[in-house]
Amino acid sequence: FLGDGSLQKEEFEEIAKLLSYSARGLEIKGETKEKVIHMMKEMVNMQGVPSIVMLLQILHLLAESTDLIPITQVKYSYIHPTPEKDKMGDILDYILKNFKEKITLQEVSSMANMSESSFSRYFKSRVNKSFSDFLGDVRISNARKLLQDEDLNISQVCFESGFPTLSNFNKQFKDRIGKTPLNYKKEYNEHF
Structure with missing residues (x-):
């Protein structure tokens, strides 16, 4: 403006x-x-x-x-040639648009025309974390937002964030955030 x-x-x-x-x-x-x-x-x-x-x-x-x-500790690298940035950008866009669905390493490595092991090394060298850690971070970030902003129960937040099971969601959330989703929601609601 x-x-x-x-x-x-x-x-x-x-x-x-x-x-x-x-x-x-x-x-x-x-x-x-x-x-x-x-x-x-x-x-x-x-x-x-x-x-x-x-x-x-x-x-x-x-x-x-x-x-x-x-919110995310991902550090994007801008020093790569344009076609490489475009490839990485396409992959990151795909993950961010589809994180609620099941996304496999095989699926994204084929998008990049690489073997799974080559793609894993490539992804980690560009994003400074593994593909599964990045995908988990995206899902946890979405879950935190839903726990704060939405009147959803924990199961709904779990599935809206792309986790396959409630136990997997609870474990990953606690590992990354240090508390269960329920405790996180309660603490957030108490403060706001």
Whole structure:
């Protein structure tokens, strides 16, 4: 809305860094979260220039905050040649669009025209984690969002996030987050 090249201006340097950092998804915590919630509620009733000013204030607050945590620890690599980036981009897009379904290593390795072992090495070298860990992280991130935002029971969250069984979901969630999905939901609801 500010026009092409605005983020290259010195005044927007911190916001440009924030937007780049946010490509991994950000969880806002602590005092910053409370301030942003309040500001966003105010912004809902604004129109025109005041709403744009409020948006810039929110982005400025986030850009200066230390209360931001990446939702996924995936580090994308941008140093590869364009065709390679496109191949990896296609694979990541496929995973992100289809994580609720069963996705096998065989399926994605054939998309990349590689053997499973070659694809596993390739994927890990580009994303810094195994294919199964990445897929698990995507599913757990979705489950956390559903546990926070939706009035769904644990079984519904499990299947909406692509886990084959409730026991598998509970185990993976506890291994990665440190608490069961039920405890996570209860704690979240107590705070908000």
